[in-house]
Amino acid sequence: MITIAVDAMGSDQAPRPDVEGAVLAAREHSVSVILVGNPGKIEAELAKHGRRVSNVEVVAASQVITMEDAPMQAFRKKKDSSVHVATRLVRTNAAQALVSAGNTGAVMAVARFGLGLLPGVERAALVAPFPTARGGVSVLIDVGANVDSRPAHLVQFAVMGEIYYRAIFGNRKPRVGLLSIGEEESKGNELVRETHNRLKELPIQFVGNVEGREIFAGNVDVIVCDGFIGNIALKISEGLAQHIAAWLKQALKTTLSAQLGAVLSRGAFAQFKKKIDYSEYGGVPLLGVRSPTVIGHGRSNANAIKNAIRVAAEMVRTKVNEKIEHELSVPAERAAV
Amino acid sequence: MITIAVDAMGSDQAPRPDVEGAVLAAREHSVSVILVGNPGKIEAELAKHGRRVSNVEVVAASQVITMEDAPMQAFRKKKDSSVHVATRLVRTNAAQALVSAGNTGAVMAVARFGLGLLPGVERAALVAPFPTARGGVSVLIDVGANVDSRPAHLVQFAVMGEIYYRAIFGNRKPRVGLLSIGEEESKGNELVRETHNRLKELPIQFVGNVEGREIFAGNVDVIVCDGFIGNIALKISEGLAQHIAAWLKQALKTTLSAQLGAVLSRGAFAQFKKKIDYSEYGGVPLLGVRSPTVIGHGRSNANAIKNAIRVAAEMVRTKVNEKIEHELSVPAERAAV
Numbered sequence: 001m002i003t004i005a006v007d008a009m010g011s012d013q014a015p016r017p018d019v020e021g022a023v024l025a026a027r028e029h030s031v032s033v034i035l036v037g038n039p040g041k042i043e044a045e046l047a048k049h050g051r052r053v054s055n056v057e058v059v060a061a062s063q064v065i066t067m068e069d070a071p072m073q074a075f076r077k078k079k080d081s082s083v084h085v086a087t088r089l090v091r092t093n094a095a096q097a098l099v100s101a102g103n104t105g106a107v108m109a110v111a112r113f114g115l116g117l118l119p120g121v122e123r124a125a126l127v128a129p130f131p132t133a134r135g136g137v138s139v140l141i142d143v144g145a146n147v148d149s150r151p152a153h154l155v156q157f158a159v160m161g162e163i164y165y166r167a168i169f170g171n172r173k174p175r176v177g178l179l180s181i182g183e184e185e186s187k188g189n190e191l192v193r194e195t196h197n198r199l200k201e202l203p204i205q206f207v208g209n210v211e212g213r214e215i216f217a218g219n220v221d222v223i224v225c226d227g228f229i230g231n232i233a234l235k236i237s238e239g240l241a242q243h244i245a246a247w248l249k250q251a252l253k254t255t256l257s258a259q260l261g262a263v264l265s266r267g268a269f270a271q272f273k274k275k276i277d278y279s280e281y282g283g284v285p286l287l288g289v290r291s292p293t294v295i296g297h298g299r300s301n302a303n304a305i306k307n308a309i310r311v312a313a314e315m316v317r318t319k320v321n322e323k324i325e326h327e328l329s330v331p332a333e334r335a336a337v
Numbered sequence: 338m339i340t341i342a343v344d345a346m347g348s349d350q351a352p353r354p355d356v357e358g359a360v361l362a363a364r365e366h367s368v369s370v371i372l373v374g375n376p377g378k379i380e381a382e383l384a385k386h387g388r389r390v391s392n393v394e395v396v397a398a399s400q401v402i403t404m405e406d407a408p409m410q411a412f413r414k415k416k417d418s419s420v421h422v423a424t425r426l427v428r429t430n431a432a433q434a435l436v437s438a439g440n441t442g443a444v445m446a447v448a449r450f451g452l453g454l455l456p457g458v459e460r461a462a463l464v465a466p467f468p469t470a471r472g473g474v475s476v477l478i479d480v481g482a483n484v485d486s487r488p489a490h491l492v493q494f495a496v497m498g499e500i501y502y503r504a505i506f507g508n509r510k511p512r513v514g515l516l517s518i519g520e521e522e523s524k525g526n527e528l529v530r531e532t533h534n535r536l537k538e539l540p541i542q543f544v545g546n547v548e549g550r551e552i553f554a555g556n557v558d559v560i561v562c563d564g565f566i567g568n569i570a571l572k573i574s575e576g577l578a579q580h581i582a583a584w585l586k587q588a589l590k591t592t593l594s595a596q597l598g599a600v601l602s603r604g605a606f607a608q609f610k611k612k613i614d615y616s617e618y619g620g621v622p623l624l625g626v627r628s629p630t631v632i633g634h635g636r637s638n639a640n641a642i643k644n645a646i647r648v649a650a651e652m653v654r655t656k657v658n659e660k661i662e663h664e665l666s667v668p669a670e671r672a673a674v
Contacts, residue, residue, distance in 0.1 A: 261601030
C-alpha cells in the first residue's frame with residue numbers, strides 16, 4: 001500500500017482539517033497515512049473520528065513552521081518541524097510522498113533541498129488545476145516556484161506538466177499551450193517568443209500561444225508560464241471567484257422574492273459552488289523534486305486535504321517522477337525523435 | 338461643449354452599437370459626437386434613433402481596419418480608415434478626444450503615432466477598471482500596451498494611473514500598489530524589486546506590493562504592472578467571469594425548483610450581472626498620448642460605447658493630460674518635493 005507523509009500542523013486550522021482529511025483519505029482511497037506533528041493534538045483529533053483507523057500512524061515533530069516564518073530560515077532553523085520530519089520520512093522511504101498545507105515557500109524549500117531535484121531537472125515548478133467550461137481540468141505550470149525563468153526552464157515545465165497531465169487525467173495526448181497576450185507567434189514578451197520556438201521542436205502536442213481566458217475554456221490542457229505570472233493568475237482567479245460568490249449572495253438577499261428564489265435554487269448553488277471550490281482539486285503539486293510533493297492551500301478544509309493526499313498517491317501509482325526523470329535526463333536522445 | 342471623435346466602424350457589430358452608444362452619450366452626457374466611417378451605414382443607424390440629434394455629426398472615412406489587420410501595417414497602409422480619420426479630427430482640434438472599439442493594437446498604433454506622446458512620457462499605457470468588493474473601482478495599468486517594461490516605465494505608469502484615478506474617481510489620495518507575488522518588499526521578480534524602490538521615493542500614496550487578489554478587494558486603487566502581466570490578468574478575469582456566469586446559468590436549469598428559483602431571483606441576477614458587466618465601465622483609456630483616447634472592447638454594446646465616450650469626456654474636462662504632462666515633464670523638480 002502507498003504511504004503518504006502528511007504534515008498535520010500545516011493548514012490555518014491545523015491539526016483539525018489535516019487530521020480529518022487524512023482519515024477520510026485512508027478510508028476512501030486505500031492509502032496509508034503518517035500524520036506528523038504534535039502527537040497529543042493529533043491523537044485528540046483522531047479520537048473524534050470514531051474507531052481507530054488501522055492505516056493511520058502518528059510520528060512526532062516538536063516544531064511548527066508558521067506563515068510568518070521566512071522560507072529559507074524555516075528550512076535552516078526548524079529542523080524538527082512537522083514539514084522537516086515528514087520530508088525525512090519520505091527521504092528514508094518510510095513514505096512515498098509528502099503532503100502539507102503549510103507555508104508554501106517553506107514547504108517548497110524543505111522539499112526542494114530535503115529531497116533534491118530529479119536528475120535532469122533544473123528547477124522545480126508548482127502545477128495548479130483550474131476547472132474548465134467543458135467540465136474538465138486545465139493545469140497551469142508554474143504558479144509560483146520561480147520568478148525570472150529562462151526559456152530552458154519553461155521548456156522543462158512544459159515537459160513536466162505534460163507528463164503530469166497524462167498520468168493524473170488519463171489523457172494520452174494533452175494539448176500544451178504557452179501563456180501569452182495574443183495567439184500569434186510574434187506576440188508576447190522576449191521570454192515567450194524564445195520559448196515558443198523551442199516548444200515547437202518538442203515531441204508534444206504544442207498548440208502555440210494562448211491567452212489568459214483559455215485557462216477556463218477547456219481547449220488547452222497544460223498551460224506554461226513563468227511563476228511570477230502564474231502566481232498572479234492563480235491569485236486573481238481565487239480572488240475573483242470569491243468576490244463573485246459574495247456579490248451573488250448579497251444580491252440574493254435584497255428582496256423577499258430573491259430570497260425565496262435562493263432557497264428554491266439551493267441545490268443549483270451547491271453544484272455551482274462545488275465547481276468553483278478549489279478543495280475539490282486538492283493541492284498544488286511541486287513537480288521536479290525527487291518524491292511526489294503536494295502543497296495545500298493554507299485555508300484547506302478536510303476535503304482539500306483528502307484530495308491532496310489522493311493526488312499524491314496517484315502521482316506515486318502512475319510513476320510521474322520516473323517518467324519526468326526519463327524524459328529530462330536524456331534530452332539529446334529525446335530531441336532527436 | 339466637449340467634442341468626441343468616435344470610430345463608428347470599430348466594434349464587432351459596427352456600426353450598430355457604436356452609433357447607438359454615441360446617440361445615448363450625446364443625449365445623456367451633453368457632449369458633441371463626430372461619428373466617423375461609412376456615411377450611408379451610419380445614417381441608416383442614426384435614422385433608427387428617432388429625431389435627428391443636433392450634437393451628432395458624421396464624417397466620412399473610406400476604409401475600415403479589421404481584427405485581422407496587423408497593427409503597424411494597418412497604421413501605415415489604411416490612411417483613410419475610420420480610426421485614422423477620427424485621429425486626424427483630434428489632432429486638428431476638431432475634436433478633443435478619440436473613442437474606438439476597433440482592433441486594439443491598431444488603434445494604439447494610430448493614436449500613438451498619429452497624436453504623439455505627451456512631453457516627458459516614455460511609453461503610453463492602457464488602464465483598465467475592475468469592480469471591487471467594496472462597491473468601488475480599482476484600476477490596473479498597463480494591461481497590454483507594452484511588454485518587457487523597465488522600472489522607469491512602471492514608475493511613469495504609476496504616476497499616470499494615479500492622476501487618472503484622482504481625476505475620474507474624485508479620490509484625492511488614491512492608494513497605489515505594485516502587482517507582485519507577495520506583499521514583502523523582497524518578493525517578486527527583478528523588475529518589481531527595482532520598481533518598488535523607486536516608487537517609495539515618489540510623492541504618492543504607495544502602499545507597497547500587492548497580490549493578484551487585491552485587484553478585487555478594494556484596498557488599493559491603482560495597481561501597477563507590466564503590460565504582459567496586466568493583459569493576462571484582464572483576460573483571465575474576463576474569461577473567469579464569463580464562465581462563472583455560464584456555470585451558474587447551467588446549474589439553474591437542472592431542476593424545476595432551481596428554474597422557479599431563478600425566475601424569482603431575476604432582479605438579483607440582473608444586479609449581479611451589472612456588477613460583473615464590463616460595459617458599465619466603458620473602455621480602456623490609453624494614457625500618455627497627446628489627447629484622451631479610450632479603446633473599447635470589440636464586443637462592446639451601446640452601453641459600453643456610451644460609457645467609453647463618457648470617460649473620454651471626463652478626461653478632457655478634468656484635464657488628465659495636462660496633469661500628466663505637468664508631472665512627467667518636470668521629474669527633477671517633483672523628485673525634490
